[in-house]
Amino acid sequence: MNLKFYTFAKNIVKIVLSPAFRVKTIGKENFPKDGGVLICANHIENLDPPIVGITCPRDIHFMAKEEIFHLPVLKDILPRVNAFPVKRGMSDREALRTGLSLLKEGKVLGLFPEGTRSKSGELGEGLAGAGFFALRTEAKIVPCAIIGPYKLFRPLKVIYGNPIDFTEYRAKKISADEATKIIMDEIRALLSAGK
Structure with a gap:
């Protein structure tokens, strides 16, 4: 049932948002066709999750702040x-377990490593969660850059970079913070190249 609703919702959102923001997707061919994938994107607006959702070639499971699951309509x-849901500002073990399970099952997990929207539009510091998932699974890590502004009929770009090979980093047993920094550097490079 969820699969049908997801496809229906994705198509409706695409019909509305694609022309409104003249969404242009770059690098979709870089996206792995199968296996666990962790998408890590910068976060500039509340519409980022649906924008990534409609441009990604596969269905995404997003980790989202717990507060919005209590809002009317959205909670359903x-x-x-x-x-x-994920609780912000603390280590939410249940959310971490859910994310790990999804990646190990070969699904796509979407994350905004900054944890919150950037008010300046500049890329902020990434939280250790992204690095945790990258190191604890065999998932492919795909950096994603969203380049605004979100203004009606002004072009909005979504760029998918090449998957980051984490094999060497996992073998070296680097920290989650170090892993997140590697991911953030890739997102930063996409942002620079795409502007």
Whole structure:
């Protein structure tokens, strides 16, 4: 049932948002066709999750802040579009377990490593969660850059970079913070190249 609703919702959102923001997707061919994938994107607006959702060639499971799961309408829709809650500002073990399970099952997990929207539009510091998932699974890590502004009929770019090979980093047993920094550097490079 969720799969059908996800596809339906994705198509509706695409019909509305694609022309409104003249969404241009670059690098979709870089996206792995199968296996666990961790998408890590910069976060500039509340519309980032649906924008990534409609441009990604595969269905995404998004980790989203717990507060929005208590809002009318959203509390019913979010679980049906593969979103699951995470408590901010603390280590949410249940959310971490859910994320690990999804990646190990060969699904796509979407994260905004900054944890919150950037008010300046500049890329902020990434939280250790992204590095945790990258190091604890065999998932492919795909950096993603969203380049605004979100203004009606002004072009909006979504760029998918080449998957980052984490084999060497996992073998070296680097820290989650170090792993997140590697991911953030890749997102930063995409942002620079795409502007």
